Amino acid sequence: MDEQTHRPAQPGAENVVCSRCGAVAEGTPPTWICSVENGRRHYFCEECARANIRAIEGRLDSSWW
Numbered sequence: 001m002d003e004q005t006h007r008p009a010q011p012g013a014e015n016v017v018c019s020r021c022g023a024v025a026e027g028t029p030p031t032w033i034c035s036v037e038n039g040r041r042h043y044f045c046e047e048c049a050r051a052n053i054r055a056i057e058g059r060l061d062s063s064w065w
Contacts, residue, residue, distance in 0.1 A: 014027075015027075016028050016029075016032065016043045017043065018032075018043060018044055018045040018048055019042040019043060019044060019062060020044055020045070020048040020052075020062065020065075021045060021047070021048055023045040023047075023048075025045070028043070029045075029046070031045075031046040031049075032044060032045055032046060032049070033049045033056065035056070035062065037061050037062060042062055044056075044062070052065045
């Protein structure tokens with residue numbers, strides 16, 4: 001029982017950067033989208049998410065938008 005327990009990061013613990021436009025937000029705003037692509041999390045601000053909603057709903061990787 002010497003193994004350390006891995007705990008997820010506390011929500012809102014750090015700044016989040018939009019993977020598309022570079023906008024920065026403190027914590028994770030509820031209007032931002034989180035996408036997991038190739039095992040990596042990508043966050044997108046509300047403006048980028050709205051502009052690319054069809055591609056997001058179609059489950060296209062962000063490199064295609």
